[in-house]
């Protein structure tokens with residue numbers, strides 16, 4: 001029998017890779033997940049209050065966490081920051097809202113990060129957006145990893161999360177399209193859908209991890225599209241709606257305090273776990289049926305995009321392919337409303353040293369001021385390093401030599417996410433980070 005060389009090659013590589021430890025760096029990262037702690041000054045910045053006010057509350061309210069003492073200073077974990085926010089936000093004397101959870105009856109938001117091109121910073125942008133709204137607004141976030149590579153999962157997973165385990169449910173299970181042979185979508189009640197979310201070490205952030213069986217979803221959807229009248233483009237949208245109808249918000253801010261005004265820790269914990277305020281979807285670089293579902297489910301689509309000429313050609317392909325799909329869908333279902341919110345192209349990995357990239361942005365922005373963002377992710381040494389460990393800039397603890405560039409990238413990430421928040425939630429108070437970026441770069 002003639003197998004040719006390829007079969008031999010695959011067999012050899014399988015043997016070699018079986019003996020290589022591919023998990024060493026990953027295990028190290030997962031073991032130290034969110035080890036970073038934040039100073040009183042940093043916590044005050046996340047909350048948008050001044051430090052004196054924060055110190056006063058820490059002395060007055062017995063529920064305020066001790067934190068960890070490092071010398072004279074106290075430091076806090078993301079969970080403690082969330083708790084502090086809830087303590088301040090539920091205080092009857094609070095002058096403005098600090099907790100921006102959606103109210104009972106309000107539907108969950110869905111924000112999808114997608115692009116045709118690989119390596120444009122989709123996963124990095126999605127992870128930073130999720131953590132930014134968690135740290136700065138106290139939002140509860142559900143991250144859906146729609147990529148079998150599971151990159152964004154690596155930003156959130158810790159040792160307890162069964163990542164890459166064969167039976168860990170993925171997006172395909174949430175959508176009920178995990179069995180390639182099945183003729184129809186598996187219908188699960190809201191509680192079962194809810195059980196698919198995995199907890200993460202971030203307070204109020206849950207994850208549906210990526211995994212190989214997302215590809216089964218594509219095969220399954222393809223056969224359904226051939227055999228039956230299943231609207232295969234809106235399976236995720238329907239699953240999210242069904243989950244939301246059963247698992248929407250119940251707790252209100254006022255529920256966090258008892259009749260005597262004491263902070264109720266158990267209620268707060270329940271509230272953090274009962275639902276999410278926004279679902280963030282990280283797409284794989286392509287437009288398969290599974291990825292199409294991520295777009296059709298979205299209120300807002302963000303296209304992270306590098307600005308080089310050839311890369312922009314992929315953006316042209318991407319939008320024109322989506323356009324064709326949309327036309328088909330409208331023909332099938334004329335009154336469907338898709339993507340009710342704002343959508344945007346986010347320039348990424350921008351080289352600011354020469355003007356080529358920024359000129360490209362300027363040109364695109366002039367032609368499409370609504371669609372192209374004025375704020376972008378600049379290329380950074382610090383984040384290339386942080387992302388090797390799958391740590392966001394909010395989590396990364398830079399070595400001394402990288403502190404300056406890490407701080408610069410944090411400022412950059414805050415600006416991008418402040419701009420995204422304004423597009424996704426026009427009613428939320430902005431933090432001025434985007435404005436500062438635009439004044440500095442656009443003059």
Ligand SMILES: Nc1ncnc2c1ncn2[C@@H]1O[C@H](COP(=O)(O)OP(=O)(O)OP(=O)(O)O)[C@@H](O)[C@H]1O
Nearest residue numbers: 118119120121122123124285349378379380384387
């Ligand atoms: N602003 C930046 N500066 C430097 N490196 C960056 C920047 N943004 C992303 N990167 C690096 O580029 C690589 C790709 O980033 P990321 O995984 O977020 O892209 P992606 O679009 O999700 O990729 P894929 O298409 O494979 O899903 C990573 O190594 C990341 O660290």
Ligand SMILES: [Mg+2]
Nearest residue numbers: 122123147151
């Ligand atoms: Mg990715």
